[in-house]
Amino acid sequence: xxxxxxxxxxxxxxxxxxxxxxxxxxxxxxxxxxxxxxxxxxxxxxxxxxxxxxxxxxxxxxxxxxxxxxxxxxxxxxxxxxxxxxxxxxxxxxxxxxxxxxxxxxxxxxxxxxxxxxxx
Amino acid sequence: xxxxxxxxxxxxxxxxxxxxxxxxxxxxxxxxxxxxxxxxxxxxxxxxxxxxxxxxxxxxxxxxxxxxxxxxxxxxxxxxxxxxxxxxxxxxxxxxxxxxxxxxxxxxxxxxxxxxxxxxxxxxxxxxxxxxxxxxxxxxxxxxxxxxxxxxxxxxxxxxxxxxxxxxxxxxxxxxxxxxxxxxxxxxxxxx
Numbered sequence: 001x002x003x004x005x006x007x008x009x010x011x012x013x014x015x016x017x018x019x020x021x022x023x024x025x026x027x028x029x030x031x032x033x034x035x036x037x038x039x040x041x042x043x044x045x046x047x048x049x050x051x052x053x054x055x056x057x058x059x060x061x062x063x064x065x066x067x068x069x070x071x072x073x074x075x076x077x078x079x080x081x082x083x084x085x086x087x088x089x090x091x092x093x094x095x096x097x098x099x100x101x102x103x104x105x106x107x108x109x110x111x112x113x114x115x116x117x118x119x120x
Numbered sequence: 121x122x123x124x125x126x127x128x129x130x131x132x133x134x135x136x137x138x139x140x141x142x143x144x145x146x147x148x149x150x151x152x153x154x155x156x157x158x159x160x161x162x163x164x165x166x167x168x169x170x171x172x173x174x175x176x177x178x179x180x181x182x183x184x185x186x187x188x189x190x191x192x193x194x195x196x197x198x199x200x201x202x203x204x205x206x207x208x209x210x211x212x213x214x215x216x217x218x219x220x221x222x223x224x225x226x227x228x229x230x231x232x233x234x235x236x237x238x239x240x241x242x243x244x245x246x247x248x249x250x251x252x253x254x255x256x257x258x259x260x261x262x263x264x265x266x267x268x269x270x271x272x273x274x275x276x277x278x279x280x281x282x283x284x285x286x287x288x289x290x291x292x293x294x295x296x297x298x299x300x301x302x303x304x305x306x307x308x309x310x311x312x
Binding site for chain 1: 130131132133134135188190193194195196199200201202204218219221222224295298299302303305306309
């Protein structure tokens with residue numbers, strides 16, 4: 001099965017350093033694992049207008065839930081940049097950071113995974 | 121407001137790490153089970169240099185590019201399992217902590233033709249101590265060339281760590297390795 005995600009790298013001269021986008025910030029308030037899902041809250045195309053291209057790209061991509069890793073590979077941006085952009089969008093309620101399945105391996109979650117694998 | 125939140129926004133994800141030395145078959149292993157095509161999505165991922173990333177720091181670079189594989193399995197309606205392959209090249213060790221953080225469990229894939237290359241990989245998970253892991257011999261030609269006991273000795277692997285064999289190309293083998301991994305992780309939980 002071939003499936004593309006419709007992610008497009010924003011047009012950006014390669015000489016622009018990735019951390020120019022984040023104004024030098026490197027850390028989000030909380031750690032977002034590469035597997036963490038992000039989704040846009042009530043997508044509104046008008047909101048894209050005031051956004052940086054990279055921020056807009058994340059906002060648009062997350063109309064369907066995407067992981068941090070999928071955003072980084074799909075938008076060709078460093079993980080750290082994706083984390084900062086997601087943190088910014090989440091802070092103003094534009095995207096939702098999905099809850100983490102479990103902070104620690106948890107019996108309920110592991111059993112759920114095992115059931116799922118058994119059903120494949 | 122709550123009505124506008126779709127079911128999709130309630131989705132959860134979990135992660136398993138597929139680790140191993142360069143060329144042990146991690147990509148093949150993930151591709152055998154993933155719903156998304158790995159060969160097509162094996163994207164070059166740029167990773168920002170961290171202060172402790174001595175590779176990038178030494179060269180004054182702000183980013184470095186790493187090929188990272190990941191695949192995806194829908195466990196049920198609300199939970200998606202992601203399989204992340206570790207970059208095989210030694211110089212990307214700094215990425216492992218990022219990938220491993222929060223993982224449910226890990227598989228260390230080994231090639232019996234180069235067991236020594238797997239020592240630091242096993243040592244990594246032993247040292248962490250917080251991620252349940254199993255070791256899986258990749259049957260490159262579809263058959264086991266060494267007894268598993270010999271492999272265990274050569275790897276100096278604790279009897280507490282499960283060691284099995286699987287053909288990384290075979291979906292059934294890969295599924296069974298994943299099931300065994302989760303069962304191992306369950307066994308390590310304190311009973312109540």
